[in-house]
Amino acid sequence: MCxxxxxxxxxxxxxxxxxxxxxxxxxxQDSAGIITYDGRFHTKKGNGLVxxxxxxxxxxxxxxxIGIGHTRYPTIGGGRGEDAQPFQVNSPFGxxxxxxxxxxxxxxxxxxxxxxxxRLLNSENDVEVILNVFAQELAAQRIKAVQPHHVxxxxxxxxxxxxxxxxxxxxxxxxGIVAFRDPYGIKPLTYGTRNDGLQPSYAFASESVSLNIMxxxxxxxxxxxxxxxxxxxxxxxxxxxxxxxxxxxLFEWVYFARPDSFIDDVNVYLCRVNLGRFxxxxxxxxxxxIDVVVPVPDSARDAAIEIARILNLKYREALVKNRYIGRTxxxxxxxxxxxxxxxxxxxxxxxxxxxxxxxVDDSIVRGNTSRAIVELVRECGAEKVYFASYSPALRFxxxxxxxxxxxxxxxxxDADDDQxxxxxxxxxxxxxxxxxxxxxxRLGNPKITNxxxxxxxxxxxxxxxxxxxxxxxEKERQDAQGKQLELNI
Ligand code: SF4
Numbered sequence: 001m002c003x004x005x006x007x008x009x010x011x012x013x014x015x016x017x018x019x020x021x022x023x024x025x026x027x028x029q030d031s032a033g034i035i036t037y038d039g040r041f042h043t044k045k046g047n048g049l050v051x052x053x054x055x056x057x058x059x060x061x062x063x064x065x066i067g068i069g070h071t072r073y074p075t076i077g078g079g080r081g082e083d084a085q086p087f088q089v090n091s092p093f094g095x096x097x098x099x100x101x102x103x104x105x106x107x108x109x110x111x112x113x114x115x116x117x118x119r120l121l122n123s124e125n126d127v128e129v130i131l132n133v134f135a136q137e138l139a140a141q142r143i144k145a146v147q148p149h150h151v152x153x154x155x156x157x158x159x160x161x162x163x164x165x166x167x168x169x170x171x172x173x174x175x176g177i178v179a180f181r182d183p184y185g186i187k188p189l190t191y192g193t194r195n196d197g198l199q200p201s202y203a204f205a206s207e208s209v210s211l212n213i214m215x216x217x218x219x220x221x222x223x224x225x226x227x228x229x230x231x232x233x234x235x236x237x238x239x240x241x242x243x244x245x246x247x248x249x250l251f252e253w254v255y256f257a258r259p260d261s262f263i264d265d266v267n268v269y270l271c272r273v274n275l276g277r278f279x280x281x282x283x284x285x286x287x288x289x290i291d292v293v294v295p296v297p298d299s300a301r302d303a304a305i306e307i308a309r310i311l312n313l314k315y316r317e318a319l320v321k322n323r324y325i326g327r328t329x330x331x332x333x334x335x336x337x338x339x340x341x342x343x344x345x346x347x348x349x350x351x352x353x354x355x356x357x358x359x360v361d362d363s364i365v366r367g368n369t370s371r372a373i374v375e376l377v378r379e380c381g382a383e384k385v386y387f388a389s390y391s392p393a394l395r396f397x398x399x400x401x402x403x404x405x406x407x408x409x410x411x412x413x414d415a416d417d418d419q420x421x422x423x424x425x426x427x428x429x430x431x432x433x434x435x436x437x438x439x440x441x442r443l444g445n446p447k448i449t450n451x452x453x454x455x456x457x458x459x460x461x462x463x464x465x466x467x468x469x470x471x472x473x474e475k476e477r478q479d480a481q482g483k484q485l486e487l488n489i
Pocket of ligand 1: 186248249250251252397398399400401402452453454455456
């Protein structure tokens with residue numbers, strides 16, 4: 001999962017890109033990059049947080065009123081600096097591109113691009129595959145200037161070849177900016193405008209919060225299977241190219257997106273409050289004696305407040321988070337994750353001592369974080385520790401871009417709720433139901449009828465995820481984690 005941003009403005013866009021990327025930093029903390037254009041491309045990218053990568057010198061060097069930015073969370077490929085996005089090809093025209101998602105048939109396409117078109121891909125980043133397929137599709141049309149139908153034909157070619165999830169922003173030098181979502185619209189992509197010159201500026205972003213922070217007004221979401229092309233005269237063209245059912249990723253509302261964002265018109269904050277409301281009803285059924293509700297900060301706070309309100313219980317923010325340590329789930333290597341939990345969360349012991357505690361978290365993935373938190377709470381003298389997850393149990397690998405691609409990593413794999421409670425050391429585990437998760441999202445946008453819920457129910461919406469592909473992705477993930485550990489030593 002990553003954050004993408006593309007801007008066409010009336011003045012240098014570097015500062016806007018910087019601000020916009022800070023607003024979607026939570027989508028990837030591994031690396032970031034910006035490429036601007038003013039007749040030539042200016043690039044800066046590397047490993048680390050946005051605020052660490054870009055310097056005052058970059059403000060002077062990355063000039064141009066057009067640019068693309070990216071925050072990266074590695075899925076395919078390790079965490080090496082050269083794999084940071086955006087990527088660039090010099091022909092045809094010169095194209096830069098960034099994406100959010102995961103290409104399932106990355107290896108096969110990389111091989112095909114080399115053998116058939118003599119295109120050498122120099123990184124392990126799957127956007128390089130999308131970029132080269134798009135460039136090849138455009139080159140095959142042998143054109144001197146790009147018209148909207150050329151772009152739409154090239155995107156159609158991408159849809160035919162590239163399997164998986166991808167929300168893409170690209171710029172074709174001196175021609176225009178392109179934004180498209182994969183045929184199923186698994187990853188979010190939205191756009192907006194700002195009136196700050198003779199013509200409006202346009203921005204395309206993963207989350208609406210980026211638009212808000214930069215002073216843009218959201219126009220609408222890019223639809224599943226739709227491509228937009230903003231030409232150099234700022235005329236916006238759009239075409240629905242694929243007609244597959246829209247199946248957005250449920251995990252965006254659970255964990256990934258910021259609460260102040262709207263994902264496919266559903267406010268993430270309100271969705272989490274509703275998830276808390278539904279989970280409270282589930283907790284009631286267990287007739288537990290609970291003294292205090294404590295959220296695992298930060299994402300669980302909105303749901304936990306609602307649970308405490310409905311159950312008429314005391315709510316305490318008794319786990320204090322060190323804000324200067326990254327999200328443990330997003331950290332690439334498992335060992336790194338484990339050691340970080342204790343540095344990241346410090347308990348206020350008096351709020352736990354002698355009490356029956358209900359901990360609320362957004363999810364339980366591998367169980368390491370949950371186990372470490374339960375241990376912390378017990379060390380503070382809690383009598384009972386109940387653990388509520390406002391998402392359903394995660395049991396299947398995500399092949400679409402979230403770092404949980406190895407099925408053996410799931411604590412809930414082949415385990416019932418009592419076994420999971422035992423594994424994480426809790427007295428009871430209570431999960432949200434999948435129906436309630438879908439219902440909470442639909443309360444915000446009843447038009448969403450389908451979802452990607454593959455990590456919960458094992459049904460992959462793109463229909464092309466075979467056991468062999470799962471096995472291969474799992475192996476790649478393990479290799480990448482190994483490489484990451486080597487780099488971290
Ligand atoms: S498998 Fe899960 S995390 Fe991955 S895209 Fe689907 S819902 Fe999102």
